[in-house]
Amino acid sequence: MQTLLLDSDDVRANAPTDRLIAAVEAAFEADQRGDTRMPAKSYVDLPQYNGDFRSMPAYLRVRDDDGEGWDAAGVKWVNVHPDNRADHDLPTVLGTMIYSDPETGVPLAIMDGRELTMLRTGAAAAVATDHLAIEGASSLGIVGAGVQSYTQLEAIAAVRPIEEVVVADADAERAAAFVEAFADRFEIRAGSIAEAAACDVLSTVTPVESPIVDREAVGDHTHINAIGADAAGKQELDPEILRAATLVIDDHEQTTHSGEINVPYSEGTITDADIHASIGEIVVGNAEGRTAADRITVFDSTGLAIQDVAAAHVVYTRSTEQGNGTPFDLLGLAD
Structure with missing residues (x-):
């Protein structure tokens, strides 16, 4: 019984954008239909190291029209x-994904969770x-040119005919x-936050704790993916943007x-009265998506464990199809 070891290069090589988007959408749908098990994210705080660990487990069942x-x-x-960056020359965020067979519990793959998270x-x-x-969206603004920004552009360009890109970052070299x-x-060009907005x-992918995108800067029909806030106290958008927008969330407990x-x-x-719907409700058709051309929309994305499992399914399936990755006998059960 072999377990696949998939490093960051393997994860990226085995994650076709179209299959990844389809799998994550299927995960949102499964969650809305009650076909997931996803305990709350747990935290292990380590103030002595100015850091923390987070555990994100999940199970999902994806069904097609034939059951x-x-x-x-x-x-x-x-x-x-x-x-980490200043003291150890390491990334701020690291991660490991264990992808298992639900029937037997066998660990099918251990893969780089950092690359998986970005994808x-x-x-x-x-x-x-x-x-x-809007259907013909052709311009994309990105605030924050860190590692997350790259997959934002790659994936969004797969669903809209993006031609013009404006990236804003306080670090000119990074931009x-x-x-x-x-x-x-x-x-593509570097520009101001207002130009990106x-x-x-617009995708915002920064770690700030005070709003940096003003209400006046946002276009009348701009759709915003608010990605950066991942802890209490963080926020990137002027709250007046949220009040003016059709507000969509991924998970009520996590976003609040x-x-x-x-x-x-x-x-x-x-x-709660200001929250239009969850993205799962929209995917399954229980709530409308964009309802007017001249309306701001906001997606508050905190990242769910079911997304990680869905993405890991794509990576593992593709790697077995292609015969790549590094198999090893983790359990000592090889013939």
Whole structure:
């Protein structure tokens, strides 16, 4: 019995964008239909190291129109250590995904969770963009040119005819590197946050704790993927944007605790009455997506364990199809 070891290169090589987006959308649908098991994310705080660990387990069952489909299970063990870069020359966020056979519990694969997180986060934004952005959206603004920004562009360009890209980042070198990476595929330039916010689609992927996108800067029909807020106290958007928008969330507990809406929700500026729907409700057709051309829409994305498991399913299935990855006898059961 072999377990596949998949490093970051393997994960990326085995994650076709179209299959990844479809799998993440299927995960949202499964969750809405009650075909998932997803305990709350648990935290192990380590203040002595200015960091924490987070455990994200999930199971999902995806069914097609004939009642067939697939199921999958796994757990992601991820950390956030803000001092890693300066003190240890390591990424702030690391992660490991264990992808298991739901029937037997056998660990089918152990894969890099950091790359998986970036890919599934981009895919989730693409699902939301597909349901909430105007049909002909051709411009994309990105605030924050870190690692998450790359998969935002890759995935969103798969669901909308993106031609123009504006990236804003306080680090000019980081913005320049992003521009260079995509210069052969898009009309792309570094610009201000206001210029990025005026685009048809905007993704914010920063760790800030005070709003940096003003209400006045956002276009009348802009769709916003609010990605950066992942802990209590973080927020990227002026709360007036949320009040003016059709507001869609991925999970009520997570978004109110640590998503873009967590601060205004705790202050009572945003209430449940301001939340239009979850993305799962929209995917299955229980709620409308975009309802007017001249309406701001916001997707508050905190990242769900079912997305990790769905993405890991794509990576594992593709790697077995292609015969790549590194098999090893983790359980000592090889013939």
